[in-house]
Amino acid sequence: MGELAAEKHVQYILSVEKRKDDLISVAMEHLRMNGAYWGLTTLDLLGKLETVDVDEVVSWVMECQHESGGYGGNIGHDPHILYTLSAVQILALFDKLNVLDVEKVTNYIAQLQNQDGSFSGDIWGEVDTRFSYIALCCLSILHRLDKINVEKAVSYIVSCKNLDGGFGSTPGGESHAGQIFCCVGALAITGSLHHIDKDLLGWWLCERQVKSGGLNGRPEKLPDDTENGGISDRPDDAVDVYHTYFGVAGLSHLEYPGLKAIDPAYALPVDVVNRIFFAR
């Protein structure tokens, strides 16, 4: 088995943070907030969060906030629930949740809940269980789940449960490992894991592992994630911070030495989550 080149990954992530002008970075500038969350969480798992300038990051995050309370993917970009969660998670990593106007952010999210309990990603109405997870995760971190109808949110997610035990993006949507993470995470956060047939879903998820040891997202699809300096989706493909994060998080779950534990529902290091829920 190869070793985790921790130092190389740290250097890779810091280099991505500095880079803003190459083609890939320009093409992805709209999701820089997500990229920052992936990169910074990975650094924290590797025990190297202090290599980053916290004030610089925090002030950039706050510049991405809109009047509506939501956050955009970068400065000047429209607000969306996806980047709002990443922003809150980044502040949680640095223990800077106190810079938030909690009312403002939580109002933005609460207004995105629909009649049937589902959540839209923004004012334009796209509905997806990813957004349900985001809303529940974000409001939970800010201790404001009371702002939404949690029961309806849960029943919407359960309505997306499929006959193979997995979950899709909307009712009737095919099971996909990414959606499943979101739905299971949301159910975990709301104490609703009893709705899941653990044996059935567990078996389906185990079937995602292919002979090479990698994991695919759905039946008969290609596996994802291999590593070098930065981690890519599969061997010989280009690396990126998204797959670096998922690779390191995966290794953390497998108790790989030298990595901090990551919380499987909040997708943040366990010590960060414990600080949010168990400190006075």
Added chain:
Amino acid sequence: MHGRPRKDPKPEDAAASVAKAEKLRSLQSQFLSNHHKKIYTNEALEVSAKLLEVNPEYYTAWNFRKLAVEHRLSQSDSDPDSIKSIFSEELKVVESALKQNFKSYGAWHHRKWVLSKGHSSIDHEMRLLDRYQKLDPRNFHAWDYRRFVAALMNRSEVDELRYTTDMINSNFSNYSAWHNRSILLSNLLQRKVQGFFPKEVVLNEEYELVHQAIFTDPDDQSGWFYYLWLLDQTVKADAPLLVSSWPARDSNLIILEDQCLDDCALSPFNTFHSDSGTFPLIVYFNQAVEGVNSSTISVESVLNANSELTWKPLSTNNSPAAQVWVTYLNYPKVDVHSEAYPVEVSIGHSGGIISSSGFHYSHPSRFAFKVFARPVKTPIGHGGDIISWQDGNFALYETSPEEPNPTISLDQLNIKDDNEKTSSEWRAETIANEIALFQELLSEISCKIGKLTLARLLKARDLLLSPCANKMVYSEEVINLYSDLRTLDPPHSQFYKDEHSLTLLQQITSTRESLLRYCFLHGDGTSSFIGNSMCLRLNNLSLSRMGSIERLLWVQMLDLSHNELRSIEGLEAMQLLSCLNLSNNKLCGFTALGPLRLLKSLKVLDISCNQIGSHSIDTTRYLCSSPLCHTEEIDWGRDETVTGDVNLANYWEAFVIFRGLSLTQLDIVGNAVADEKLKSFLVKIVPTLKWLDGGELH
């Protein structure tokens, strides 16, 4: 981000890349400027269209286009042609974006947005979808969009079903098509649409179809997962049923105050030691239900007023639904010549008990038992003495022939009408046919999923048969299949191990004879065993999972030591449990002990020699009720006075588990987490504790 090859750029490529980056950057900043200034001229629209063509993930541009459409609609004069051209332009932008990335969420959503404004025709959209689904039959965006269009334009489910048939017939390996098929059929079957009722005919046809897929290519997963769904449709009992209870039907319950049997003719299976004035009445269903209360279950006896009984769901996460419910009944005054007090329990005579999937408990049933209360002469036993689990403390229980059968279960099904009878016969016949088919297939080829499916079929058949004959026969074959699978399919060996454990427990608890081999009298090792507590010893069986608990509700002392348990889910139903040995297992965290918090009678617990504190990852973190999943609060003000200056954040798992228990004896040595600090913390939060790791506390 996916599928880009890794390579070092050549110098000329590098220069071209820099130029491209410049161009894109300037396009994007031009766009943002227009957007912020709300400029919706043709030029501005051009800029956004160009941007979305090369970078359809740039989500703000899709927002801009919607704003631009709204702006232009408000400017135009309701002329249908100009409105049509506005929308057509949007659809063109979507199509060019999809060419660049046909998985773009933004592009697909924009299309849905346009369609919801009433534009485009179903034929046109279907033709577009055909094109995309030919390119990639697994594109879930296309399938989602297909469902959206079908719903919007009221396309019949039958037509959509036909589409999946076509897709499947052209390629069996289309998981997306099978999935869609399962959704459509579920809806059609549930609504009993004409042509889809009774379900037996439909399911028979589906079995034919899926057999073709499975036998054509046994390695492809699509058919197998669909097969599991079919099997579920075939065997599932929609309606909730009562599976077992304690006290059991027709039993004579003898309550003993103080801890000793002074009459060795009494059977330990239906005696209960109590000093609280009450005993539990436990009802165990086949699935989680809500709505169990004194109006939906009535308990008639002179000992209690039914209306005063409160029923509690035994759910480990504080949810209102549970598979097992409990209430407490008073027992009669203790008297040497005590009469039998009859108790009759009626359930399902009025509606209200409902499963999580919305099915009502609909088969009214009754069961009755009798209660006696006896005093004892001199209390011997573990009033405050330490319990030892050594082999020398146990003697095999020897039974008398008149012994009641502890494993008795309630009648599951009163077949009410012809419909149900036919249904039940069809079920049995279908399973039998499928078993024969797979046994034949597996005699020719060695196929892991085939064996697993056969094991499931055999278990399904076991479930259908009434709780008497022949259970042992199939259990043996199932156990052999799981052993084969552990060799054939090592990556999933832990799963097969769990299934093996469950089957073994079913075997053990299936008859009186087999169960009695594991029943021992427990004593203090010095005196005779007459009149002492009974223990069910399931140690050293390589159990990785607990099961058959509906047949073990009578157990008061349980030895599960030297097994491979990682979790004890289901144990919360064992409301009579007072002594539990979990030493030498694979429990990795305190959170795995969540079920114990519902065991109010638990006094003696041994969790020594597990792996608590050895792992950085707690795999049961969210299976335990805690502030993390919002099912429980920690009252910082109140709780800190108990715990003193200990940082609660470091011991929260131990805190939420142990604070609710009234243990007298605890063994925790042999776990990495068990240092002096933890031990003194536990002593603080469990004030009833007398013995810790074999040492007496003062």
